[in-house]
Amino acid sequence: MALLKADVLIIGGGATGTGLARDLSLRGIQCVLVEKDDINAGASGRNHGLLHSGARYVSSDQEAAKECREEGELIKKLAPHCVDNTGGLFVAVEGDNENYAADFPQLCDECGIPATSLDIRDAREMEPELSEKTIAACMVEDASIDPFMLSLENMAHAQNLGSTYIRHMKVAGFKISGNRIQSVNLRNTLNRKETTVEADQVVNAAGVWSGEIAALADIKIDMVYSKGTLLITQNRITQRVVNRLRKASDADILVPGGTVSIIGTTSTHIDNPDDIYPTVREVDYIIEEGGAMLPVLRKTRYIRAYSGVRPLVRLKASGDDRDVSRGYTLIDHTENGLENFITITGGKLTTYRLMAEKTADTVCRHLGVSAPCKTRTEPFPRSEHGKWTEPGFAPREWMRKNDPTDILLCECEMVSESAVDDIIASLAHQKKRPDLCSIGLRSRVGKGPCQGTFCSLRIAAHMYDQGYLEADQGTPSLREFLRKRWRGQRPLLWDTHLVQAELQEAMHCGFLGLELESSEKGG
Amino acid sequence: MSRPTINCDLFVIGSGMAGMAAALFAAGRGINTVQAGMSSELAYASGLLDLMAVHPVRESRIWDDPWAGIDALIRDIPDHPYAHIEKADIRQALDEFMAFLNSAGLPYKADTDHNSRVITSVGTVKPTYCVPGSIWNVVRALQEKQPCLLVDFRGLKGFSARQIKEMLRENWPSLQTARFSFPSHAPELYTEHMARELEKPEICEKLAEKIFPYVEDARVVGLPAVLGITRTEEVVSNMEKFLNVPVFEIPTMPPSVPGMRLKRIFETGLPKLGVKPLLQQKVRYVKSSKSTGDLIFEVGPSDSRTTVCAKGVILASGRFFGKGLYSDRNSVYETIFNLPVHQPDTRSLWHRKDLFDTRGHLISRAGLETDEFLRPIDKSGRPAYNTLFAAGSVLAHQDWMRMKCGAGLAIATASHAVNSFLKIKSSLS
Numbered sequence: 001m002a003l004l005k006a007d008v009l010i011i012g013g014g015a016t017g018t019g020l021a022r023d024l025s026l027r028g029i030q031c032v033l034v035e036k037d038d039i040n041a042g043a044s045g046r047n048h049g050l051l052h053s054g055a056r057y058v059s060s061d062q063e064a065a066k067e068c069r070e071e072g073e074l075i076k077k078l079a080p081h082c083v084d085n086t087g088g089l090f091v092a093v094e095g096d097n098e099n100y101a102a103d104f105p106q107l108c109d110e111c112g113i114p115a116t117s118l119d120i121r122d123a124r125e126m127e128p129e130l131s132e133k134t135i136a137a138c139m140v141e142d143a144s145i146d147p148f149m150l151s152l153e154n155m156a157h158a159q160n161l162g163s164t165y166i167r168h169m170k171v172a173g174f175k176i177s178g179n180r181i182q183s184v185n186l187r188n189t190l191n192r193k194e195t196t197v198e199a200d201q202v203v204n205a206a207g208v209w210s211g212e213i214a215a216l217a218d219i220k221i222d223m224v225y226s227k228g229t230l231l232i233t234q235n236r237i238t239q240r241v242v243n244r245l246r247k248a249s250d251a252d253i254l255v256p257g258g259t260v261s262i263i264g265t266t267s268t269h270i271d272n273p274d275d276i277y278p279t280v281r282e283v284d285y286i287i288e289e290g291g292a293m294l295p296v297l298r299k300t301r302y303i304r305a306y307s308g309v310r311p312l313v314r315l316k317a318s319g320d321d322r323d324v325s326r327g328y329t330l331i332d333h334t335e336n337g338l339e340n341f342i343t344i345t346g347g348k349l350t351t352y353r354l355m356a357e358k359t360a361d362t363v364c365r366h367l368g369v370s371a372p373c374k375t376r377t378e379p380f381p382r383s384e385h386g387k388w389t390e391p392g393f394a395p396r397e398w399m400r401k402n403d404p405t406d407i408l409l410c411e412c413e414m415v416s417e418s419a420v421d422d423i424i425a426s427l428a429h430q431k432k433r434p435d436l437c438s439i440g441l442r443s444r445v446g447k448g449p450c451q452g453t454f455c456s457l458r459i460a461a462h463m464y465d466q467g468y469l470e471a472d473q474g475t476p477s478l479r480e481f482l483r484k485r486w487r488g489q490r491p492l493l494w495d496t497h498l499v500q501a502e503l504q505e506a507m508h509c510g511f512l513g514l515e516l517e518s519s520e521k522g523g
Numbered sequence: 524m525s526r527p528t529i530n531c532d533l534f535v536i537g538s539g540m541a542g543m544a545a546a547l548f549a550a551g552r553g554i555n556t557v558q559a560g561m562s563s564e565l566a567y568a569s570g571l572l573d574l575m576a577v578h579p580v581r582e583s584r585i586w587d588d589p590w591a592g593i594d595a596l597i598r599d600i601p602d603h604p605y606a607h608i609e610k611a612d613i614r615q616a617l618d619e620f621m622a623f624l625n626s627a628g629l630p631y632k633a634d635t636d637h638n639s640r641v642i643t644s645v646g647t648v649k650p651t652y653c654v655p656g657s658i659w660n661v662v663r664a665l666q667e668k669q670p671c672l673l674v675d676f677r678g679l680k681g682f683s684a685r686q687i688k689e690m691l692r693e694n695w696p697s698l699q700t701a702r703f704s705f706p707s708h709a710p711e712l713y714t715e716h717m718a719r720e721l722e723k724p725e726i727c728e729k730l731a732e733k734i735f736p737y738v739e740d741a742r743v744v745g746l747p748a749v750l751g752i753t754r755t756e757e758v759v760s761n762m763e764k765f766l767n768v769p770v771f772e773i774p775t776m777p778p779s780v781p782g783m784r785l786k787r788i789f790e791t792g793l794p795k796l797g798v799k800p801l802l803q804q805k806v807r808y809v810k811s812s813k814s815t816g817d818l819i820f821e822v823g824p825s826d827s828r829t830t831v832c833a834k835g836v837i838l839a840s841g842r843f844f845g846k847g848l849y850s851d852r853n854s855v856y857e858t859i860f861n862l863p864v865h866q867p868d869t870r871s872l873w874h875r876k877d878l879f880d881t882r883g884h885l886i887s888r889a890g891l892e893t894d895e896f897l898r899p900i901d902k903s904g905r906p907a908y909n910t911l912f913a914a915g916s917v918l919a920h921q922d923w924m925r926m927k928c929g930a931g932l933a934i935a936t937a938s939h940a941v942n943s944f945l946k947i948k949s950s951l952s
Contacts (some may be wrong), residue, residue, distance in 0.1 A: 004723075036606060064682040277876060279871065281871065304614050318603065407678060407711045417680075419824075457644075458681040459683050459685050461682060462680070469686070471690070471692060472693075473649070474689070478645070490874050490876070493870075493886075494875065495851060503567070505887070505924050506924050509925055510927070510929060511569045511776075512645050513927075515881060516577070516583050516585070516881075517583065
């Protein structure tokens with residue numbers, strides 16, 4: 001069994017965990033970050049990609065609103081390459097509460113959040129897709145953020161400072177002696193190999209799985225799982241973020257992301273955070289609700305749906321998950337009798353840095369380290385690892401290089417052979433064996449109209465050529481990649497998408513027989 | 524402006540496998556036939572003609588004998604279109620279809636009572652029934668694990684000889700691979716272009732010269748399916764002469780050359796048999812004539828429209844990809860006659876949660892229900908029109924992609940629809 005030693009073991013490779021790794025590394029503390037899947041596999045990768053101005057929370061939670069404002073400004077300044085500073089609108093339509101709309105600018109003002117009331121005609125000129133039934137509009141400083149690039153950049157910076165990232169590694173158990181975690185047992189989710197980590201401090205940043213991790217140390221955290229579903233449109237609908245100007249509800253927010261827009265969400269209480277998928281009902285509901293604000297949403301094409309689970313910690317009895325705190329929860333488990341164990345969960349993508357800072361402060365106190373937090377002032381060095389997730393980057397690179405031998409493996413998103421090789425090389429840097437899913441996570445591959453039908457096969461062939469796949473590994477790798485894409489396609493399969501899905505089935509099943517698990521191998 | 528009107532006995536709507544087969548069989552029986560259709564799906568066909576290989580799909584049971592497979596299928600799924608057709612008629616339809624291909628210079632081969640196994644571009648082994656002559660050599664090579672050289676090309680994406688070798692290495696250890704630049708080298712290669720190039724003897728020879736030193740002990744050479752489009756037999760035989768060993772093709776991902784060959788053979792061959800083509804034109808159903816019972820259509824764009832007046836119609840318009848079926852968020856519709864479509868109750872039931880669920884997706888079994896003559900039925904369960912027949916994938920209660928019965932279904936139902944038309948027409952007169 002392998003043995004690793006570290007100052008701090010961080011469990012969970014989402015925004016908080018990777019942000020914490022960077023924060024601690026900047027204070028000179030070496031971390032090992034373990035992730036049971038891959039970067040942003042939980043809520044960090046399954047949200048709107050919205051950098052809140054804070055305006056959404058001015059009536060429900062003024063503290064959260066102010067935090068969002070401050071943190072949003074910091075991220076825009078320190079990681080500008082992860083942000084598209086689109087600006088945002090809040091709009092109310094006929095039938096929405098007019099008093100809420102009328103009070104809104106004043107509430108923003110109280111939180112120091114810039115907000116400008118707009119003439120309806122001006123608002124519709126700025127965003128022509130807004131409904132004719134718009135009755136109020138207000139301009140704020142929302143922006144869109146690439147959560148994958150953000151986490152990859154956080155981790156890359158931490159790694160450059162000496163920390164380690166290990167994926168596909170799940171916590172199997174804690175070895176506790178007295179009031180300390182002596183060591184943590186990890187199991188590789190792919191090959192079942194076990195590793196032990198001895199760390200001075202252990203931080204549970206496992207998001208929705210925080211309760212499960214804490215339970216391994218016999219500590220109960222009362223988690224509430226709130227499922228949210230979102231849809232990605234084929235084209236960008238608006239230039240700015242558009243929020244519904246009403247008490248927070250479903251399908252309230254449309255966020256532009258490169259060439260697409262993302263509409264969501266829903267909020268459904270669920271019992272189990274695993275194995276979630278967007279349903280046909282949720283999709284149809286989002287389309288109808290969102291259509292009130294932006295009628296085009298009722299007829300536009302969608303390329304994918306996805307669901308995430310918000311990790312919320314129950315503070316009081318309540319029926320609506322939205323009343324459960326969306327602020328973060330930081331627990332120093334010294335209060336439960338374990339003095340080197342900390343849980344950080346809940347919160348928002350926008351405030352991830354603050355959560356990391358507060359957690360790192362606690363870690364440092366435990367370690368007796370006095371180094372101050374640097375993430376408020378230290379800009380992100382731009383690494384190479386996150387760049388391929390940006391829409392438009394791969395095509396720009398490809399045209400700039402103008403190398404006709406560098407053929408496009410993904411034609412929808414224009415990802416070339418050399419781009420795929422570059423991603424594989426960055427995986428090698430992170431000590432990862434490349435597979436289709438991890439390439440998909442780090443690029444736009446499979447995210448265009450063909451949803452991986454063609455590019456998956458081309459990339460698999462290329463990986464065999466380069467020796468990254470051998471024997472019959474290609475088939476399970478293809479299946480896993482296509483299955484993951486399918487979750488997001490399934491509720492959207494009507495009209496042209498159903499045509500595309502039928503072509504995919506004809507190719508992958510009809511012709512290639514990929515559904516025949518135990519398919520003959522020529523024997 | 525007077526619009527041209529065409530009167531015909533039989534109007535075939537569709538230019539995929541089923542539409543082509545229906546036009547072929549109709550012409551063969553001396554029926555005055557017009558065929559319309561938008562872009563043909565045949566360019567997307569692998570070129571392999573499946574008859575029946577997997578049943579029950581839930582168990583992924585693969586049949587070596589397709590005829591026994593059909594028996595089992597009909598027993599378990601009595602609504603499957605095969606259930607309307609005698610096995611002898613299916614055999615005869617396939618024979619007739621293959622005879623046409625043979626006479627047109629695109630020979631196919633089949634092992635009468637067995638499925639044959641060929642390899643695909645991702646290195647899976649596919650059971651199928653009729654195999655293009657240019658692919659046929661792989662059947663024996665695979666069976667006997669002959670020493671074999673697999674060839675691929677720099678710049679032809681999605682085709683890796685190494686992948687196929689790796690995928691098959693346990694059971695076919697004597698595979699070797701070699702990669703070449705294509706003689707008329709462009710950075711990126713397209714199969715159709717390569718196939719046309721290889722029809723030039725000098726290009727074929729140049730390529731063979733490159734490959735020859737690598738043949739060594741190999742007793743057979745496999746290449747991606749690019750050995751010509753219009754003169755495949757000749758290209759294959761040249762290549763075999765140069766290399767001094769048999770060669771075989773491996774079908775590639777679509778658009779695939781063996782599919783294009785089929786498309787071309789029908790598009791050039793059917794008019795010679797007397798079929799009047801109105802291809803690449805949209806069809807709109809107008810009405811059924813009260814006096815004659817003829818079905819009347821408008822074909823083509825509004826500024827140059829042709830009226831077609833037909834005694835009988837074979838609807839071989841395909842599914843969603845072929846545009847015979849259309850869906851919105853709530854329902855599936857048939858696009859020409861708005862016939863009732865057998866389908867699951869709600870969209871939530873259309874697709875399984877798992878893409879590769881071995882039961883297949885319920886939407887795949889949606890389609891038109893018919894009587895034993897393959898006449899689509901209306902809501903009351905009676906034939907919607909006396910002389911409207913349906914053939915191919917538009918039919919309900921089949922999942923050709925999972926059952927591996929696509930071509931057989933298209934050919935057998937096309938033949939049955941033509942025969943039914945003749946039967947019903949003679950009963951009328």
